[in-house]
Amino acid sequence: MPKTKPSLLKDLDHTYDGLGANPIRVFDAEASKIPNVIKLSLGEPDFNVPEHIKQAAIDSINNDESHYGPSNGWPKVRQAAADFLSDRYGLDYDPNTEIAVTVGATEGLHAALDTLLNPGDQVLMPSPTFSLYDQLIRINGAEPVYVDTSSTGFVFTPEQLKAGIARCDHLKAVLLNFPSNPTGVTYNEAQVRALADVLRETDVTVISDEIYSELTYDGTHFSFAKALPEQTLLINGVSKSHAMTGWRIGLIAGPAELMRRVSLAHAFNVTSASNPAMAGAYEAMSTEEGRQDTLAMKAEYLKRRDLVVAKMSAMGFGIPNPNGAFYVFAKIPADLIQDDTEFCYDLVRKNAVALIPGGGFGPGGEGHVRLSYAASMDNLTEAMRRLQEYVDDYRATHTA
Ligand SMILES: Cc1ncc(COP(=O)(O)O)c(C=O)c1O
Known part of the structure; x- marks a missing residue:
C-alpha cells in the first residue's frame, strides 16, 4: 500500500475532525470479535428482498x-x-x-x-x-x-x-x-x-x-x-x-x-x-x-417485539411504548450496572449478547440499551435466555 504524503493530510477540511469515531461502531466492532455472539445491534431488516x-x-x-x-x-x-x-x-x-x-x-x-x-x-x-x-x-x-x-x-x-x-x-x-x-x-x-x-x-x-x-x-x-x-x-x-x-x-x-x-x-x-x-x-x-410484503414482515416483527418486551419487562427492564420500527430502548434495572457502556461490555463479554449502549444516541439515552429485534425468532429466544442468565448471575453475586 502506498503511504499518503504527510503534506496531503495537513490541511484537510476540519469539519470532519473527530467525526469518524462513533462509539456505537467501536462497540459493535468489539462485540463482533466475541465467539458465538448474538448481535442485536444491527439496524437493518434480516429478511431477503422479495x-x-x-x-x-x-x-x-x-x-x-x-x-x-x-x-x-x-x-x-x-x-x-x-x-x-x-x-x-x-x-x-x-x-x-x-x-x-x-x-x-x-x-x-x-x-x-x-x-x-x-x-x-x-x-x-x-x-x-x-x-x-x-x-x-x-x-x-x-x-x-x-x-x-x-x-x-x-x-x-x-x-x-x-x-x-x-x-x-x-x-x-x-x-x-x-x-x-x-x-x-x-x-x-x-x-x-x-x-x-x-x-x-x-x-x-x-x-x-x-x-x-x-x-x-x-x-x-x-x-x-x-x-x-x-x-x-x-x-x-x-x-x-x-x-x-x-x-x-x-x-x-x-x-x-x-x-x-x-x-x-x-x-x-x-x-x-x-x-x-x-x-x-x-x-x-x-x-x-x-404492499403485502411489508404486511408480512410487519406481522413477523410484531411477534418478535412481543417476545422481547415480555421477557425483558419480566427481568425488570423499563420499555416505553415500543410501537414502531424494530427497536426497544430499555432502561437498565436499578440493581444492575447503571453505566450503559459498562453494562453492554460486561453482558457481551460474559454472555455473548450484543446490545447498544443508549448514551451513544444522545442526551437522555444514558442508562438505557437499544435492542434491534430485526433478528430471527431463534436468535431472539436464545439471546433472551442468555440475558436472563446474565441478570440472574449478576443478582446472585451482588445481593447483600
Ligand atoms: C432513522 C433512520 N434514518 C435513516 C436511515 C438510513 O436509511 P437508508 O438506508 O435508506 O439510507 C436509518 C438507517 O438505519 C435510520 O435508522
Whole structure:
C-alpha cells in the first residue's frame, strides 16, 4: 500500500475532525470479535428482498436500462412514490416538482441539510436520536441542539419544543424521526399536530425522517407533512419497508421551491439513483404484492417485539411504548450496572449478547440499551435466555 504524503493530510477540511469515531461502531466492532455472539445491534431488516422485486431489477438490467436517468428519478418511479405517499398517508405531492428519488434516506437527509444549512446555523432535535444526524449537521459547519425527552417517554412535547426553540439563536431546522431509531416510540395524530402548531408560527424548516413509517404497529402512521406540508421536507424510502437497505433507494418530498434546491444538492452529489434499484423500488411501491410484503414482515416483527418486551419487562427492564420500527430502548434495572457502556461490555463479554449502549444516541439515552429485534425468532429466544442468565448471575453475586 502506498503511504499518503504527510503534506496531503495537513490541511484537510476540519469539519470532519473527530467525526469518524462513533462509539456505537467501536462497540459493535468489539462485540463482533466475541465467539458465538448474538448481535442485536444491527439496524437493518434480516429478511431477503422479495422475489418479484428482485425480478424487476433483473429485467431492468436485461432491458439495457444502463444509461443516466433523470436526476430526480424516472417519472414513473416518482409517480409511484407520489401514489404511495397519497394512498398510505393522504399526502399530496406533484411528482414532477415535489419529489426526488435519492440514494437511500441517507442521501436525502444529506441533500436536505446541505440545502438548508449555513455555518453557524442550529438544528434542533429530540434526543436520543439517530446518530448520523449529528455528523451530517456538523459537516455543514452547523450545530446540533438536543432536547432530552427521557422524562416524557421519549415523545417530544410542544413544551419541550418551545423551550428548545427559545434556547437557539440561529435555529434553521427541526429534525424529527418517527417511528424512532433508537427508541421505537412513535407519535399519534394529536401529538404531530401539536408540534406542527408550534412550528407554524416560526420560519423553521422541519425535516421529518419517516423511514420506518410502514412499521407502525398499533394505530396508523400520521405524517408530519400532513400537518405542516408547507414547511416540511419528508424523508422516506424502501430500505426498511421492503428489507432493501443495500439497494439504496430513498425518497424526499417537499414544497417545490425548496425541492428545486434539494434537487441541485442531490444532482451534484450522485447524479441519480441507479436504474435497477429504482426498478425494484417501483415494483415495491406500485404493486399490491409489494404492499403485502411489508404486511408480512410487519406481522413477523410484531411477534418478535412481543417476545422481547415480555421477557425483558419480566427481568425488570423499563420499555416505553415500543410501537414502531424494530427497536426497544430499555432502561437498565436499578440493581444492575447503571453505566450503559459498562453494562453492554460486561453482558457481551460474559454472555455473548450484543446490545447498544443508549448514551451513544444522545442526551437522555444514558442508562438505557437499544435492542434491534430485526433478528430471527431463534436468535431472539436464545439471546433472551442468555440475558436472563446474565441478570440472574449478576443478582446472585451482588445481593447483600
Ligand atoms: C432513522 C433512520 N434514518 C435513516 C436511515 C438510513 O436509511 P437508508 O438506508 O435508506 O439510507 C436509518 C438507517 O438505519 C435510520 O435508522
